[in-house]
Amino acid sequence: MTMQPASTEITSRTAAIIQELKGLEGPLLPILHGIQEEFGHVPKDALPVIAEALNISRAEVHGVVSFYHDYRSHPAGRHVLKLCQAESCQSMGSDAIAAKLKQLLGIGFHETARDGSVTLEPVYCLGLCACSPAAMLDGQVIGRLDDEKLDEIVAEVRS
Amino acid sequence: MIPRIYIPGDSGALALGAEKVAKAIASELAERGIEAKIVRNGSRGAYFLEPMVEVATANGRVAYGPVKPSDVKSLFDSGFLTGGHHKRWLGVPDKIPFLAKQTRLTFARCGVTDPLSLESYKKYGGLNGLTNALGLTPAAIVAEVTESGLRGRGGAGFPTGIKWKTVLDTSGDRKYIVCNADEGDSGTFADRMIMEGDPFVLIEGMTIAGIATGATKGFVYVRSEYPHAVAVMNKAVEIARKAGVLGASVLGSAHAFDMEIRVGAGAYVCGEETALLDSLEGKRGMVRAKPPLPAHKGLFGKPTVINNVISLASVPIIMDKGAAFYKDFGMGRSRGTIPIQIAGNVKYAGLFEAAFGMTLGEIVDEIGGGTATGRPVKAVQVGGPLGAYFPRALFDTPFDYEAFAAKDGLIGHAGIVVFDDTADMLKQARFAMEFCAIESCGKCTPCRIGSTRGVETIDRIAAGIEPEKNLALVTDLCNTMKFGSLCALGGFTPYPVMSSITHFPDDFKPAPVRVAAE
Numbered sequence: 171m172t173m174q175p176a177s178t179e180i181t182s183r184t185a186a187i188i189q190e191l192k193g194l195e196g197p198l199l200p201i202l203h204g205i206q207e208e209f210g211h212v213p214k215d216a217l218p219v220i221a222e223a224l225n226i227s228r229a230e231v232h233g234v235v236s237f238y239h240d241y242r243s244h245p246a247g248r249h250v251l252k253l254c255q256a257e258s259c260q261s262m263g264s265d266a267i268a269a270k271l272k273q274l275l276g277i278g279f280h281e282t283a284r285d286g287s288v289t290l291e292p293v294y295c296l297g298l299c300a301c302s303p304a305a306m307l308d309g310q311v312i313g314r315l316d317d318e319k320l321d322e323i324v325a326e327v328r329s
Numbered sequence: 330m331i332p333r334i335y336i337p338g339d340s341g342a343l344a345l346g347a348e349k350v351a352k353a354i355a356s357e358l359a360e361r362g363i364e365a366k367i368v369r370n371g372s373r374g375a376y377f378l379e380p381m382v383e384v385a386t387a388n389g390r391v392a393y394g395p396v397k398p399s400d401v402k403s404l405f406d407s408g409f410l411t412g413g414h415h416k417r418w419l420g421v422p423d424k425i426p427f428l429a430k431q432t433r434l435t436f437a438r439c440g441v442t443d444p445l446s447l448e449s450y451k452k453y454g455g456l457n458g459l460t461n462a463l464g465l466t467p468a469a470i471v472a473e474v475t476e477s478g479l480r481g482r483g484g485a486g487f488p489t490g491i492k493w494k495t496v497l498d499t500s501g502d503r504k505y506i507v508c509n510a511d512e513g514d515s516g517t518f519a520d521r522m523i524m525e526g527d528p529f530v531l532i533e534g535m536t537i538a539g540i541a542t543g544a545t546k547g548f549v550y551v552r553s554e555y556p557h558a559v560a561v562m563n564k565a566v567e568i569a570r571k572a573g574v575l576g577a578s579v580l581g582s583a584h585a586f587d588m589e590i591r592v593g594a595g596a597y598v599c600g601e602e603t604a605l606l607d608s609l610e611g612k613r614g615m616v617r618a619k620p621p622l623p624a625h626k627g628l629f630g631k632p633t634v635i636n637n638v639i640s641l642a643s644v645p646i647i648m649d650k651g652a653a654f655y656k657d658f659g660m661g662r663s664r665g666t667i668p669i670q671i672a673g674n675v676k677y678a679g680l681f682e683a684a685f686g687m688t689l690g691e692i693v694d695e696i697g698g699g700t701a702t703g704r705p706v707k708a709v710q711v712g713g714p715l716g717a718y719f720p721r722a723l724f725d726t727p728f729d730y731e732a733f734a735a736k737d738g739l740i741g742h743a744g745i746v747v748f749d750d751t752a753d754m755l756k757q758a759r760f761a762m763e764f765c766a767i768e769s770c771g772k773c774t775p776c777r778i779g780s781t782r783g784v785e786t787i788d789r790i791a792a793g794i795e796p797e798k799n800l801a802l803v804t805d806l807c808n809t810m811k812f813g814s815l816c817a818l819g820g821f822t823p824y825p826v827m828s829s830i831t832h833f834p835d836d837f838k839p840a841p842v843r844v845a846a847e
Contacts, residue, residue, distance in 0.1 A: 194589075195546075195629065196591075196609050196610045196611040196629070197611060198611030198612075199591065199592070199593075199594060199608065199609075199611055200591070200592075202594070203553075203592060203594070224611075230612075233613055234611065234612060234613055237596065237613040237614065237770075238593075238594035238595055238596050238614070239594070239595035239596060240553050240593075240594040240595035241594060252554075256515030256714065256764075257515040257516060257673065257710055257713075257714060257746045257757070257760070258515045258516045258672045258673040258744075258746045259515070260757075260760070261673035261674040261746055261747060261748045261749070261752065262673060262674055262701070293554060294513065294515065294597060294714075294764065294767075294768075295512075295513055295514065295515045295517075295554065296340075296554050297340070297341075297512060297517070297518040297520075297521040297554065297555060298340065298341055298344050298518070299515060299516045299517065299518055299670065299672035299673065299678070299744065299746065300341055300374075300376035300377075300518065300670070300671070300672050300678035300679050300680070301341055301344050301345055301376055301379075301678070302672065302673060302674075304344060306554075309556050310343075311340045311341075311343050311344040311557075312344055313341065313344030313345050314344075314345065
């Protein structure tokens with residue numbers, strides 16, 4: 171697992187991101203996206219810095235961070251695999267795909283492999299419904315998942 | 330003439346290997362010392378043929394698909410750069426039956442042009458609508474859009490012109506155009522396709538909306554699950570700004586309009602317009618009570634037009650060809666065309682833009698070609714996770730807002746997900762409740778708590794515990810959710826649940842009986 175940066179470092183890097191985006195109308199989501207991109211998650215120590223800069227309470231910042239599925243409180247694995255579990259993919263057997271993938275990776279949804287290689291997440295629609303079942307590996311889209319493609323995915327995340 | 334090769338950069342095509350095909354073609358070109366230009370176009374929407382590669386020949390475009398990287402060498406050997414025959418040869422793309430049967434108005438350029446070439450956009454009629462709009466008064470633009478009969482394509486079907494008129498008539502020191510690109514419904518991908526394949530049409534539509542209502546700032550709220558669309562939109566906005574389409578003087582006029590692309594953070598409920606506004610403001614995506622309408626007090630409390638991507642992207646053609654042209658398509662109070670997205674377990678999956686009025690059966694059986702698995706169609710869900718499941722018995726329903734409402738269904742964002750006879754409708758009903766529980770913003774009790782109780786009660790039915798009593802309970806719960814929730818998430822979750830119970834009662838019978846029946 172990657173070491174978490176020291177809190178003073180988090181503070182200064184967070185402040186730089188805020189400085190860059192503060193001028194936007196409604197800057198909180200862009201700031202949080204920027205922080206997650208920087209650290210791979212939204213560190214707890216970043217929240218008071220944001221609250222101070224935007225003149226809102228810490229509770230409000232926490233409320234926003236915890237509302238949205240995208241923001242992580244802990245770093246993800248080296249790879250992030252999002253597997254679509256919505257209706258279109260269900261109609262093409264995404265349940266069985268999920269079961270097989272969980273078995274191959276040895277983890278369930280919202281879990282990270284013990285070696286830190288991969289985090290598995292469900293996602294509700296990637297807009298790839300004309301090539302279900304679909305997944306997204308580190309931002310790369312994959313359609314018409316089958317056993318062969320699952321093996322390729324597993325090989326890639328383990329390499 | 331340097332040959333031009335079109336290889337879609339659309340994420341649906343990428344998901345089917347378009348990037349590998351593009352690389353293989355590029356390296357083959359280099360190896361053979363052939364000079365050619367590779368254009369990364371959008372998709373035409375015939376996903377069963379993707380990756381579909383096209384070449385521009387002296388006799389027009391010729392398509393090949395679905396192309397695998399292993400086909401590339403033989404494509405060159407067959408002389409595909411001049412339209413030579415090959416096992417993947419499809420001929421003139423416009424004559425491929427799936428495409429030839431469509432009426433492409435909103436998607437006229439999608440898959441045809443280079444998405445990021447403003448020149449190409451203009452060559453195919455782009456900016457004509459905006460140019461016309463600049464010669465009209467705001468009231469005249471609003472009147473034209475109203476006259477076209479365009480209704481909100483996001484699902485609610487509210488007349489776009491009336492929404493615009495409210496904003497025009499409301500005074501404010503600052504007004505906004507917000508584009509709802511939080512396309513979270515399973516089975517829908519029209520917004521994604523247009524943003525990736527023809528982003529300027531959305532920019533043009535939003536700019537016209539700005540001029541018509543006096544708004545000078547626009548936001549596109551794109552879901553984070555669409556990184557490719559976000560990237561294309563950001564580049565397109567930059568190009569439009571440099572070309573003077575956006576900025577202090579739109580196309581040299583006295584009107585100012587600029588816009589920003591914002592990214593969501595994985596909350597389905599933010600597709601609901603008021604939750605989206607809260608999210609843009611940097612808050613939790615909680616649904617607001619109406620009134621006040623967003624048209625009166627929307628983003629940051631200012632008068633705001635909030636429209637779906639397809640509504641806004643349909644405006645340029647209306648302002649180009651006129652309201653009468655657009656209105657001429659369709660049926661009843663559903664005017665113009667609708668991009669129907671045929672998805673799930675279906676043979677010919679893709680986007681099919683057509684005038685309103687085709688029957689569900691025509692769309693699923695004739696256009697979609699039945700299921701991909703070859704088994705009989707059991708149910709189709711129309712309109713996303715909040716849409717009803719229709720059995721074959723309702724396949725004569727015409728694609729029209731009112732006709733679907735009359736059958737206790739909805740068109741929504743016009744996505745159709747096909748299921749074969751292995752589908753378990755109790756499981757689908759349970760999922761609808763589960764999804765509502767995961768995605769509820771938590772404001773209304775019937776949605777927040779009712780959805781969880783719904784899952785538990787359906788589980789009891791599945792376990793054979795007092796099934797009749799529990800079915801009555803689910804029905805009662807659906808009634809409470811329908812009438813006691815502020816927005817469509819809690820209010821419409823009963824559609825998939827109740828339609829499953831009503832049309833597929835056998836799937837809700839206790840397990841022993843179900844086994845015996847099989």
